[in-house]
Amino acid sequence: MKFNQKNLEIIKKFNLSPYPEGGWFSEIVRSKNYLIRKDDQSRNFITGIYSLFEKNY
Numbered sequence: 001m002k003f004n005q006k007n008l009e010i011i012k013k014f015n016l017s018p019y020p021e022g023g024w025f026s027e028i029v030r031s032k033n034y035l036i037r038k039d040d041q042s043r044n045f046i047t048g049i050y051s052l053f054e055k056n057y
Helices: 005-013
Strands: 024-030 034-036 042-044 047-052
Touching: 005 047
Parallel strands: none
Antiparallel strands: 024 047, 034 042
């Protein structure tokens, strides 16, 4: 896949990683507090990411 130069700069600047479903991301915040779901898995109250998706031409 050919990347736009500006997008490559953004990917590098924010240390983005490939996103499994396409695009790029980086986690920027994750709360220390969490809850336990009915299936006994824990989930943080808050998570936040930077994301970048490119339109394919």
